[in-house]
Amino acid sequence: MKRKLTNYKRVKNLTNTYSDRVKFKEVDSLGIVWHGHYISYFEEGREAFGREHDISYLEIKRNDFSTPVVNVVCNYKKSLRYGETYTIKTFILDNLSAKIIMEYEIYNENHELVCEGQTTQVFVDRDGTLALYNPDFYQRWRKENNIID
């Protein structure tokens, strides 16, 4: 399987930190959070980032775009258990193409890295057409946040 490596750097000073508690229903029969739920944790982080920095799902929708996820990577380092609180740090990469690439680090209460991951999203307009260039609203957002091309 081809997995393209992204060497883009994280945009400095543009992050979000979000904490939540492991839910009982998220823990599997091994007593640890089922690995698929981390994709949901990434989404919690991404949406918290979006709310803080005005680039949430609803903000994007108001601009007549949706941003479906086209790639997910998750590396698991440790486990989370029921009752633990975890913290998601979300970063955005300074890529040139018409994509939103975000990285996530999830920490447990002891500040140990539990897992890290990355998602790539593309821009699709109301007609379902893939945008080849960053939409205007996103280009404006990049400028407002000092992400330089």
Place this chain on the structure above:
Amino acid sequence: MKRKLTNYKRVKNLTNTYSDRVKFKEVDSLGIVWHGHYISYFEEGREAFGREHDISYLEIKRNDFSTPVVNVVCNYKKSLRYGETYTIKTFILDNLSAKIIMEYEIYNENHELVCEGQTTQVFVDRDGTLALYNPDFYQRWRKENNIID
């Protein structure tokens, strides 16, 4: 983020094909299967592979091991909608290290590739110790299935 590339080849003639139907609760507000649910689809494929080839979660547990997932990659190509039937093809890679690496291809009813992914699992014994070498039962299973080191 470092993403190690795996260049291992798929073991020939050792696959599984499993079909299921998209559930209403799996479809998001965009009318398509929420991207995180594909991790669950991969697990369906992996377990169907395990049942067909005697290497299921329960079989592994009987040998006093568990095989937590330490890496997931998913590339999305198309969307699935409510009511559609999808088919998961699961493959196992011929890697040398003490890991189970599996690949997945999910197809829609028109035989179009919807997404492809990969999972990596390690062996952990009852005491929680990571196995550095393939456990005996897995080594036997490899031989029985003509996976040559």
Place this chain on the structure above:
Amino acid sequence: MKRKLTNYKRVKNLTNTYSDRVKFKEVDSLGIVWHGHYISYFEEGREAFGREHDISYLEIKRNDFSTPVVNVVCNYKKSLRYGETYTIKTFILDNLSAKIIMEYEIYNENHELVCEGQTTQVFVDRDGTLALYNPDFYQRWRKENNIID
């Protein structure tokens, strides 16, 4: 809390039987299917009933209605574990009001009743207006299936 009792009878000869396998991700840290997932099992049964008897979610949608669930009851008798196959029997009640009331019985492989439940759905049109009488298409469906008012 008020819980209205329904004394309507099940319509004879109008049932569906559907089987599926417990998924790993559905099992909680007690080793049994998490109780909330049975609501999803009911939906599997309801949709299988709908596909068999031409009253599925998509069929209803084609008639410009949706049927949101306004009440759920679930009584748990036994547990289901990972790897078990369960069978859902779905029944429809012969109620007079503009509601679809369905009952569910879930059995394990030993034909023991694992849980039973009931859902009530109302008809809402495209404008979001609640239907006070059965929509025409549903009234026709009732006649075709010999449900007598």
Place this chain on the structure above:
Amino acid sequence: MKRKLTNYKRVKNLTNTYSDRVKFKEVDSLGIVWHGHYISYFEEGREAFGREHDISYLEIKRNDFSTPVVNVVCNYKKSLRYGETYTIKTFILDNLSAKIIMEYEIYNENHELVCEGQTTQVFVDRDGTLALYNPDFYQRWRKENNIID
């Protein structure tokens, strides 16, 4: 289907209020929270109640009991949409039998009742035996919280 009515009263001054935000993955293709997820919201409320009043899942486990849910009822009044914050109010009923009966009210940001529900849990010891009387630890907890038999 028999649905026993509980006429027990809510214990006064023993409640919990918990708020959370609707997640993207919880919203279905109708744009509203899928009805089954409210069972999970009830669990959030129940566990927040448990943390506040020292009767959480982990506290019960330390006393060598588990408390499986044997009945769930949910009445839906309104819908929740993506991005909304909801508030769960959790109450405990003053029942005599060896059961924990809790009631839940979920409100939207406009303080409108979105749904109400009830869960019943029994006590099961380590050997899987159903307790016919309240376990000692729970009887103590009742006294500490002025729940009079």
